[in-house]
Amino acid sequence: MAEPDHSADIVIVGSGVAGALAAAELAERGADVLIVEAGPRITRDQALATYYDNPSRNWPSGPYPDAPYAPRPSYADPDAYVIQAGEDRFAASYERLVGGTTWHWEATSLRLLPSDFRLRSEFGLGEDWPITYDDLEPWYGAAERALGVAGDPADDLGVTRSDDYPMPPMPLSYMDRQFGTALAGSPYVQVTTPAARNTVPYAGRLACCGSNSCTPLCPSGAKYDALTHVEVAERAGARVLHDTVVHRVAIGDDRRVSTVGFKRPDGSEGTIGGRAFVLAAHAFETPKIMLMSRAENTPDGVGNSSGLVGRNLMDHPYKATWAIADHPVWPMRGPMTITSIENTRWGDWRAERPAFRVAIYNLGWGWATGAPVTTINGFIDQGLEGEALSQAIRETVSRQVMIASLTEQLPDPDNRIVPDFEQRDAIGIPRPKITYRFDDYTHRGMAASEAAHEDILARLGTDPPRHSNGVLAGSHIMGTCKMGRDPQTAVVDPDLRSHDHPNLFLLGSSVFPTGGAANPTLTIAALSLRAVEPILEALSG
Amino acid sequence: MTVRASPTRRQVILASVATGALLVAPPAKAQVALADFMALSQQLAGPWDLDPDIGATYLRALTADPTTRATLDSLIDQGDDGSDAIADLKRTILKQWYLGTYEEDGQPAVATFERALMWRALGFEQPIGTCRGLTGYWSEPPTN
Numbered sequence: 082m083a084e085p086d087h088s089a090d091i092v093i094v095g096s097g098v099a100g101a102l103a104a105a106e107l108a109e110r111g112a113d114v115l116i117v118e119a120g121p122r123i124t125r126d127q128a129l130a131t132y133y134d135n136p137s138r139n140w141p142s143g144p145y146p147d148a149p150y151a152p153r154p155s156y157a158d159p160d161a162y163v164i165q166a167g168e169d170r171f172a173a174s175y176e177r178l179v180g181g182t183t184w185h186w187e188a189t190s191l192r193l194l195p196s197d198f199r200l201r202s203e204f205g206l207g208e209d210w211p212i213t214y215d216d217l218e219p220w221y222g223a224a225e226r227a228l229g230v231a232g233d234p235a236d237d238l239g240v241t242r243s244d245d246y247p248m249p250p251m252p253l254s255y256m257d258r259q260f261g262t263a264l265a266g267s268p269y270v271q272v273t274t275p276a277a278r279n280t281v282p283y284a285g286r287l288a289c290c291g292s293n294s295c296t297p298l299c300p301s302g303a304k305y306d307a308l309t310h311v312e313v314a315e316r317a318g319a320r321v322l323h324d325t326v327v328h329r330v331a332i333g334d335d336r337r338v339s340t341v342g343f344k345r346p347d348g349s350e351g352t353i354g355g356r357a358f359v360l361a362a363h364a365f366e367t368p369k370i371m372l373m374s375r376a377e378n379t380p381d382g383v384g385n386s387s388g389l390v391g392r393n394l395m396d397h398p399y400k401a402t403w404a405i406a407d408h409p410v411w412p413m414r415g416p417m418t419i420t421s422i423e424n425t426r427w428g429d430w431r432a433e434r435p436a437f438r439v440a441i442y443n444l445g446w447g448w449a450t451g452a453p454v455t456t457i458n459g460f461i462d463q464g465l466e467g468e469a470l471s472q473a474i475r476e477t478v479s480r481q482v483m484i485a486s487l488t489e490q491l492p493d494p495d496n497r498i499v500p501d502f503e504q505r506d507a508i509g510i511p512r513p514k515i516t517y518r519f520d521d522y523t524h525r526g527m528a529a530s531e532a533a534h535e536d537i538l539a540r541l542g543t544d545p546p547r548h549s550n551g552v553l554a555g556s557h558i559m560g561t562c563k564m565g566r567d568p569q570t571a572v573v574d575p576d577l578r579s580h581d582h583p584n585l586f587l588l589g590s591s592v593f594p595t596g597g598a599a600n601p602t603l604t605i606a607a608l609s610l611r612a613v614e615p616i617l618e619a620l621s622g
Numbered sequence: 623m624t625v626r627a628s629p630t631r632r633q634v635i636l637a638s639v640a641t642g643a644l645l646v647a648p649p650a651k652a653q654v655a656l657a658d659f660m661a662l663s664q665q666l667a668g669p670w671d672l673d674p675d676i677g678a679t680y681l682r683a684l685t686a687d688p689t690t691r692a693t694l695d696s697l698i699d700q701g702d703d704g705s706d707a708i709a710d711l712k713r714t715i716l717k718q719w720y721l722g723t724y725e726e727d728g729q730p731a732v733a734t735f736e737r738a739l740m741w742r743a744l745g746f747e748q749p750i751g752t753c754r755g756l757t758g759y760w761s762e763p764p765t766n
Contacts, residue, residue: 129751132751133732133735133736133751134732134735135732136723136730136731136732137730252757252758252760252761253761254760254761255760255761255762255763258761280757281757288757289757290753290754290755290756290757291753291754291755291757291759291760292750292751292752292753292754293750293751293754294750294751298751300751300752300753301753409763411745411763411764413744413746413750414746414754414759414760414764415759415760415761443760453740453744454721454740457717457720457721457740457743458717458721461713461716461717461720462713464709464713466666466667466668466712466716467665467666467667467668467669468668468669469668470667470668470716470720470743471668471669471670471739471742471743474740474743474744475743475744475745478744479744479745
């Protein structure tokens with residue numbers, strides 16, 4: 082066999098939070114680590130310049146380069162990359178560049194509930210995870226320290242904690258305080274959402290300066306993104322290859338991964354050798370790489386003896402509601418969301434309808450309607466000018482409120498992603514084909530969250546609220562490489578090792594058996610830190 | 623006050639060539655004065671300070687189209703005649719100033735991010751996407 086173009090003891094494919102955090106920890110423990118990223122590497126200044134110069138500022142991907150060799154779902158042209166082959170559209174977005182989707186994430190850093198790990202046992206639905214909340218609890222704490230999570234220990238988030246948040250909670254906005262007054266004594270308990278945004282200087286990064294643009298881009302770096310751990314890894318000796326699109330995993334006669342194959346932006350091919358391999362390319366690209374890796378000894382793709390790679394694709398189906406408050410609440414000052422309702426994530430009713438969480442957005446109508454631009458255009462189109470125009474804008478936008486719910490989606494093996502070998506991207510790699518359908522459980526979740534939104538906004542005092550149509554994407558891509566103890570019914574074991582290949586690990590939300598209603602990033606981070614020891618052990622295997 | 627600079631022949635030719643309008647340009651005059659455009663903009667936008675450097679960009683974009691330029695000439699010289707064309711033009715000018723964007727060759731472009739009037743109208747010292755104060759400044763309503 083030809084010498085590989087690159088090699089390392091540990092090859093990590095993907096530089097988002099899952100890959101970067103593991104890379105940093107492994108490199109700091111002395112391992113020889115190579116991070117491989119399909120997309121480009123940019124600086125925060127470059128992203129900011131792109132954002133300010135981009136007239137549409139399309140949300141949430143506006144600041145980031147469109148690399149033809151590393152395409153991603155685009156709001157501008159949703160069908161340019163993903164092929165929709167199902168009853169419903171899978172509209173989630175993600176980024177492909179060094180640092181991954183944490184560039185544009187909101188920074189919400191919730192833990193899953195103990196019951197989220199036991200959905201089958203407690204409610205007869207979905208799956209149980211092969212690990213419990215207690216197994217993951219110390220790793221959640223480690224992840225909160227790594228990302229830098231600010232939270233209020235007095236808030237009831239449905240979990241027990243063995244240690245403190247590393248930072249004090251985010252100060253509430255004027256708007257959050259108005260909601261707090263309105264919801265006091267109601268069934269909706271407002272809490273300060275734990276978030277990886279600095280409230281004091283932390284880990285060499287500044288405290289939040291309230292730019293109100295966590296998504297699409299934090300200008301100061303007060304919000305955590307995975308570039309932090311890419312740089313920690315590099316300082317500890319790790320190397321980073323960007324613009325390097327891994328599309329194939331090769332398996333040797335010993336069933337171990339021998340190399341991964343990649344393409345460069347010009348379409349030329351190369352290989353990377355190693356002793357342990359980690360796929361951390363999010364729940365779209367990870368299963369696609371595995372399923373594209375067809376060879377004589379892996380006719381159904383790599384790690385796919387269960388036949389489950391690519392199946393059980395999940396998101397957090399999403400409902401947004403907006404209205405004009407009776408009094409000014411002064412949105413758009415401070416982080417884009419600070420408080421939320423979390424006690425709608427737990428209850429006996431979960432057998433009937435999904436858990437959900439309601440985020441109180443601090444964006445005016447924001448992305449729900451394209452405000453404030455659409456609001457301003459509307460007044461100008463009505464013929465307002467001069468002082469009357471600026472007064473109308475101020476009086477309206479200062480009263481715009483928007484809240485939105487993430488709901489739990491059950492795993493369904495028919496919701497799946499496969500590579501389409503007939504339809505390829507600019508460098509000849511098969512595009513993703515999605516078959517997707519929302520079930521009745523999801524539709525009941527939409528109805529329940531809509532009713533809760535009406536109730537919450539009525540307590541605040543608003544005009545009749547407007548709701549998003551149908552089911553929106555929460556853009557929390559999960560499932561597709563399920564974790565479980567039985568090799569017949571799972572892709573990876575509880576250490577996130579492939580059941581089929583002892584030196585192959587999968588990191589990221591692809592391994593989630595179920596998704597709860599909490600934003601997935603903190604769980605991704607906790608699982609990555611927990612997998613470090615097994616990955617090191619695999620080096621000696 | 624209206625001050626109209628009288629363009630040199632060279633400026634007229636260059637402006638005409640740049641707009642591709644050498645042969646179809648209306649005969650009345652070849653350029654709209656920035657001062658006139660700023661005075662019109664001020665009248666439309668109301669209380670805000672407007673930057674002539676940014677105005678020059680909007681004016682250039684508007685006058686690149688001969689029809690729009692003729693409408694602008696008419697609005698400046700004869701005032702609002704109540705026509706749809708004038709109403710459309712006024713809306714276009716207001717959107718430029720408020721959003722900081724304009725159209726060039728049919729494509730949207732950015733003249734200014736931070737000095738778009740929308741931020742001022744919303745009571746913000748600094749636009750979204752920039753550092754806007756010390757941690758917690760958002761706990762009270764704006765004072766301006």
